Amino acid sequence: MWAKASTWWTYFRVSLEERMVYRGDFIIGVMMRFLPFATQVFMYWAIFETLQANEQPEGRLTGEIGGFTFYDLIAYLLLVTVTRAFSSMPGLTSGISNSVRNGEVKKYLIQPIDMVGFMLIQRVAHKLVYYVMAFLPFAFWFYLFRDCFTNGIPGVEIFAVYLLSLVLSFLLGFFLETCMGLIAFWYLEVTSLTFIYMLFNFFLSGHMFPLTWLPGEFEWAVQALPFQYLAYFPAAVFLGKITGAALYWGIVVQIAWVFFFFLLSRLLWHRGVKRYSGFGG
Amino acid sequence: MSIIELNDLCKTYKVYQKKEGLRQSVAGLFRREYRDVNAVRGVNLKVEEGEFVAFLGPNGAGKTTTLKLLSGVINPTSGEAKVMGFVPWKRDNDYRRQFALVMGQKNQLWWDLPAQESFRLHQHIYQIPANQFQKTQDELTELLDVKRLLNQPVRELSLGERMKMELIAALLHSPRVLFLDEPTIGLDVVAQHNIQQFLKYYQQERKITILLTSHYMQDIEALCERVVIIAAGTIQYDGSLRGILNRFSNVKRVTFQLAEGQSFEALDRFAPIEELQEPKVQFRVPRSDVPKLLSGMLDAKRVVDVTVEDPPLEEIIAELFTQAAKNQKDSSPEWLGGN
Amino acid sequence: MKTYIQVFLTFARNSLVRDLSFRTNFLLQCVTSISWAIMNWAFFKIIFAQGKNIAIGKGTGWTENEFFIFLGTVWIINAIVQTFFMPNAQEFSELIRTGNLDFALLKPIDTQFLVSFPRLNWASLANFFLGIVVVVFYANALMHDAVNPLSLSVFQVLSYIVFIGAGVVIMYSVMISLAATSVWLGRNQNLYMIWFYLTNFYRYPMEIYQRGVIGWGLWGFFSFVVPVLVVANVPARTLAQPLRESGGNRWENWLILLLFTMALVSLWVSRRVFRWALSSYRSASS
Numbered sequence: 001m002w003a004k005a006s007t008w009w010t011y012f013r014v015s016l017e018e019r020m021v022y023r024g025d026f027i028i029g030v031m032m033r034f035l036p037f038a039t040q041v042f043m044y045w046a047i048f049e050t051l052q053a054n055e056q057p058e059g060r061l062t063g064e065i066g067g068f069t070f071y072d073l074i075a076y077l078l079l080v081t082v083t084r085a086f087s088s089m090p091g092l093t094s095g096i097s098n099s100v101r102n103g104e105v106k107k108y109l110i111q112p113i114d115m116v117g118f119m120l121i122q123r124v125a126h127k128l129v130y131y132v133m134a135f136l137p138f139a140f141w142f143y144l145f146r147d148c149f150t151n152g153i154p155g156v157e158i159f160a161v162y163l164l165s166l167v168l169s170f171l172l173g174f175f176l177e178t179c180m181g182l183i184a185f186w187y188l189e190v191t192s193l194t195f196i197y198m199l200f201n202f203f204l205s206g207h208m209f210p211l212t213w214l215p216g217e218f219e220w221a222v223q224a225l226p227f228q229y230l231a232y233f234p235a236a237v238f239l240g241k242i243t244g245a246a247l248y249w250g251i252v253v254q255i256a257w258v259f260f261f262f263l264l265s266r267l268l269w270h271r272g273v274k275r276y277s278g279f280g281g
Numbered sequence: 282m283s284i285i286e287l288n289d290l291c292k293t294y295k296v297y298q299k300k301e302g303l304r305q306s307v308a309g310l311f312r313r314e315y316r317d318v319n320a321v322r323g324v325n326l327k328v329e330e331g332e333f334v335a336f337l338g339p340n341g342a343g344k345t346t347t348l349k350l351l352s353g354v355i356n357p358t359s360g361e362a363k364v365m366g367f368v369p370w371k372r373d374n375d376y377r378r379q380f381a382l383v384m385g386q387k388n389q390l391w392w393d394l395p396a397q398e399s400f401r402l403h404q405h406i407y408q409i410p411a412n413q414f415q416k417t418q419d420e421l422t423e424l425l426d427v428k429r430l431l432n433q434p435v436r437e438l439s440l441g442e443r444m445k446m447e448l449i450a451a452l453l454h455s456p457r458v459l460f461l462d463e464p465t466i467g468l469d470v471v472a473q474h475n476i477q478q479f480l481k482y483y484q485q486e487r488k489i490t491i492l493l494t495s496h497y498m499q500d501i502e503a504l505c506e507r508v509v510i511i512a513a514g515t516i517q518y519d520g521s522l523r524g525i526l527n528r529f530s531n532v533k534r535v536t537f538q539l540a541e542g543q544s545f546e547a548l549d550r551f552a553p554i555e556e557l558q559e560p561k562v563q564f565r566v567p568r569s570d571v572p573k574l575l576s577g578m579l580d581a582k583r584v585v586d587v588t589v590e591d592p593p594l595e596e597i598i599a600e601l602f603t604q605a606a607k608n609q610k611d612s613s614p615e616w617l618g619g620n
Numbered sequence: 621m622k623t624y625i626q627v628f629l630t631f632a633r634n635s636l637v638r639d640l641s642f643r644t645n646f647l648l649q650c651v652t653s654i655s656w657a658i659m660n661w662a663f664f665k666i667i668f669a670q671g672k673n674i675a676i677g678k679g680t681g682w683t684e685n686e687f688f689i690f691l692g693t694v695w696i697i698n699a700i701v702q703t704f705f706m707p708n709a710q711e712f713s714e715l716i717r718t719g720n721l722d723f724a725l726l727k728p729i730d731t732q733f734l735v736s737f738p739r740l741n742w743a744s745l746a747n748f749f750l751g752i753v754v755v756v757f758y759a760n761a762l763m764h765d766a767v768n769p770l771s772l773s774v775f776q777v778l779s780y781i782v783f784i785g786a787g788v789v790i791m792y793s794v795m796i797s798l799a800a801t802s803v804w805l806g807r808n809q810n811l812y813m814i815w816f817y818l819t820n821f822y823r824y825p826m827e828i829y830q831r832g833v834i835g836w837g838l839w840g841f842f843s844f845v846v847p848v849l850v851v852a853n854v855p856a857r858t859l860a861q862p863l864r865e866s867g868g869n870r871w872e873n874w875l876i877l878l879l880f881t882m883a884l885v886s887l888w889v890s891r892r893v894f895r896w897a898l899s900s901y902r903s904a905s906s
Contacts, residue, residue, distance in 0.1 A: 066670050406734070407727075
């Protein structure tokens with residue numbers, strides 16, 4: 001038990017260090033993430049301006065689009081960026097599928113370590129480094145747009161649920177993408193699958209626009225699929241758009257999805273390894 | 282005027298020093314420490330037209346760096362060089378049309394396309410007239426026996442075949458000066474031999490000037506009259522391969538085969554014993570002591586056979602390298618990559 | 621000159637041969653980039669569907685149909701950049717990392733040219749055609765507008781094409797300069813990301829930035845320092861709202877001047893940066 005913990009701890013440290021070596025790239029990467037956000041702010045600013053009644057051109061923007069005022073929307077987009085910082089897993093699917101393709105996965109079959117477990121540790125390390133580096137930029141943006149949070153910071157209860165749902169969105173993103181990567185055991189060309197995933201993510205996770213903007217016909221897809229938990233749900237919780245029973249029901253569903261993809265990843269891993277060693281790689 | 286002239290050529294690199302440990306890596310995010318590595322420190326050399334010169338030296342000695350300086354790929358920190366009257370790092374088009382560089386560890390051919398396509402690209406880049414291009418290509422593919430492979434994607438060729446194609450690509454424009462950086466690295470004995478034969482033939486035929494670096498003594502023994510030994514960024518020796526023995530080795534190996542029944546007791550009174558394997562005994566003595574040893578042994582024992590030989594070249598050179606590394610105090614041998 | 625054309629054609633031909641030898645991959649790439657474009661279109665469609673009067677900015681003239689001409693223009697320019705420059709910029713930074721830039725430096729031909737064009741990614745050209753379809757479709761819609769029909773002359777269409785050319789020159793210069801920084805930054809995996817984020821600004825009508833200190837700051841920066849704002853704005857504006865507001869609002873002429881000036885300046889700067897980078901190049905071994 002101890003030995004295992006210390007192996008994992010070492011791996012965690014190595015992952016942290018690995019992440020720190022390339023400082024230039026890294027800092028630039030963190031800063032750059034906010035640029036698209038800036039353009040979005042300006043675009044929506046320009047759009048909401050057109051909804052403005054003529055008499056107050058310079059004042060507060062009063063129009064609403066799909067139940068969101070300009071300020072709601074900015075707050076929403078900021079919060080969604082935070083969720084995405086938890087749930088997005090750049091390179092995870094392709095990393096796993098590549099290691100299956102080029103046989104690197106054998107290493108996990110020979111050594112007494114669990115691949116998915118190690119990938120999880122690695123991700124946690126990478127994300128931690130990211131949050132440390134990104135904290136100031138995030139703080140700056142939240143400060144800059146503090147007036148957009150018209151409801152203020154939510155109470156302890158909502159905030160706790162929000163944090164929980166952020167962590168869950170990390171786990172959901174991780175296990176979901178791991179499952180896609182593991183499909184490489186059966187089907188080597190995972191790229192097209194990743195692409196379909198991105199497509200769904202774009203429209204159904206809410207990281208581009210609030211899901212309430214979607215035409216009504218898509219409501220069932222939002223509810224039936226896990227994508228909203230990768231961006232929309234935590235943000236909506238923070239903004240107080242989801243309350244009462246719906247809030248807790250949402251968390252339960254999110255936990256269920258995490259659990260589902262966790263189990264699926266175990267299943268895919270065991271079946272995949274069996275198949276892999278059966279075919280002799 | 283010599284075709285290649287180097288005067289006090291120096292190249293210093295700054296290398297980022299990575300620290301061990303998490304705390305140090307975090308610190309590395311914000312401040313980095315660099316250290317100077319003197320890859321080439323004051324090289325003076327003259328090469329005449331038509332010479333085939335070998336650069337010999339341990340990893341990190343500055344051989345490749347020197348070749349890169351001469352090809353104008355990198356700029357020197359100080360010093361001068363002229364090749365065919367051009368300053369290489371000015372990268373004059375007239376200069377670049379007259380030389381070629383082949384690197385055994387890198388390839389310039391299009392990986393997914395047949396070598397033929399890369400050759401055609403070279404034709405356009407070097408503005409080789411069509412009939413001359415065809416003639417040269419035919420001749421080279423004939424000599425290297427790769428004509429049938431011209432239309433096969435490069436990625437499907439073996440290492441040896443690929444190296445041959447690289448050589449052809451480099452020679453299509455009939456360069457006057459050719460730089461070869463470990464052209465036989467990783468090749469099997471047959472491929473190595475083929476390439477040696479080809480280079481020898483081609484150099485004698487065309488009278489071009491070639492500078493070659495290699496780790497393989499066979500390459501150098503087979504090809505070069507003149508050897509330049511570089512270690513720790515400076516030239517340690519410049520002369521013939523045989524000359525290395527005269528200059529650096531004053532030791533001989535003397536082997537006696539004694540007749541049956543001779544005692545092997547206390548032979549070390551004559552000289553230090555290198556190896557004793559009855560009925561043979563081998564001594565290692567300074568050259569000047571050879572006559573004394575011979576007469577002493579012949580007087581004392583019944584000797585069936587005697588051989589006097591030089592120690593193997595590799596051994597002398599290895600010793601030379603070790604010595605050079607010792608002499609060099611402030612720079613370390615494991616500098617970034619190159620050799 | 622003849623050499624350069626011949627070499628370029630050989631590059632184009634070799635790339636096509638290679639692209640077509642991986643046919644599945646080629647088709648997949650076409651489908652992917654077209655899908656991205658359609659997603660992009662759907663996103664704005666969703667926004668415009670939220671209300672009748674929605675436009676990108678008040679009094680800017682970028683209502684739905686005009687904006688989609690803008691979007692189509694962005695696709696056309698993007699497709700050109702991704703076909704001709706993107707793979708090469710990435711390759712360039714890889715050449716620096718592996719030391720294979722050595723070979724380019726040996727050739728008796730302009731190194732910047734040799735590095736800029738060897739690999740063309742023909743699959744990315746799919747969006748070029750899609751962009752044309754979109755531009756033609758929405759221009760046609762504008763021309764049949766019941767209230768204020770647009771009339772286009774041959775001259776306008778020609779200048780649209782020339783302006784796109786000038787815009788492409790700017791994009792190329794920014795990209796090659798960015799790629800050249802690999803000489804100092806070492807591994808530059810983020811190159812594509814930086815490029816994406818930088819060019820993110822050019823994907824919107826420039827009017828949206830003309831407000832507030834930060835907005836004007838961004839507008840200035842991306843008009844004069846990294847001049848990507850004029851790239852799509854000038855051609856799109858020429859086609860979508862050619863001198864529609866005839867009264868006084870003639871800053872279009874200014875923009876055209878800016879576009880051409882910036883195209884020349886950025887090309888010159890890119891050559892300087894490129895040469896500077898080469899002088900710092902240290903040629904990694906093996």
